[in-house]
Amino acid sequence: MHGIDLSIIWAVIIAFSIMMYVLMDGFDLGVGILFPFAPDEEARDVMMNSVAPVWDGNETWLILAGAGLLAAFPLVYSVFMPALYIGVFLMLAGLIFRGVAFEFRFKAQRSRNLWNWAFAGGSMVAAIAQGAVVGTYIEGFNTVDGRYVGGALDWLSPFTVLTGLGLLAGYMLLGSTWLIMKSEGYIQDWAYRLAPWLLLVVLGVFAIVSVWTPLVDPSAFERWFSVIRIIWIFPVLALVFAWQVWRSIRRRYQVRPFIATMGMFVFTFLGLLVTKWPYVVPPNYTLWDAASAPGSQLFLLVGMLFVIPVILTYTAWSYWVFRGKVRAGEGYH
DSSP: TTTHHHHHHHHOOOOHHHHHHHHHHHHHHHHHHHHSSSSHHHHHHHHHHTTTTTHHHHHHHHHHHHHHHHHHHHHHHHHHHHHHHHHHHHHHHHHHHHHHHHHTTTTOOHHHHHHHHHHHHHHHHHHEEEEEEEEHHHHOEEEEEEEEESSSTTTTTTHHHHHHHHHHHHHHHHHHHHHHOOOOOHHHHHHHHHHHHHHHHHHHHHHHHHHHHHHHOOOHIIIIIIIIIGGGGGHHHHHHHHHHHHHHHTTTTTSSSHHHHHHHHHHHHHHHHHHTTEEEEEETTHHHHOOOOOHHHHHHHHHHHHHHHHHHHHHHHHHHHOOSSSOOOOOOO
């Protein structure tokens, strides 16, 4: 494999896995966050049935990204875990709560309201924790000789709270556009009314984070304004897709709002990556500093080349099988 940079290949694989997770699990987390605001219990049944066949498969991408990080970039784990232990614990606890609520809510009678709140609360906690992790990555980590030397709550700051709430709003937007695509009648009308307001909130947070980022990471200002100006294409394209979300909602398209929202997420994510490139443990360690031995990377890469096509195949198949509208009284359960 002489001449091939395995670290870059692994960085692309992990970035792809994270992006797939954000898109796939993002909309079903968004549906959970919207649960308390649904018009009635029948609407909640439809909302949960719309994601029930695919939600657990969506989380495969999170496992893939985490396993890839541990295998290809062990320094990331040795820094991230002590720095983000509480945040990661909250995220996993939220995912556990919503996973249990999926199964119990359909069978519960007197305790159904409890599982409604478990589903919504778990989704909210997971989304905010994920956004806070992103904010911590932007701020950077206090490291010495490859070890994290900061405190257990350094990840919690006004900036990370904002990014957590921003991702919460973004997932709600994904969830509302998913419901536009998958529901009909009064539930779809409710999602149409909600989506434009969520879009405005997401754009507002996007603007604040963009202005705030150079204050917490001065290198970002230099990178955007004097080093690689072509990267402005990413926020421009994100705004183009945001306009498409607005336009398609106003024209009451059913599929296009969801596709355009995913486009917003993709180009925002790419903008974040190029802002921090090539640092995986900012501000000190690049992906080559954090990489495992080339032999280990190559050995694991061979297996990954078989695993990823399988995941993509069964993901596409499950979405194809459960395509179409979800109606009241019908569903996975």
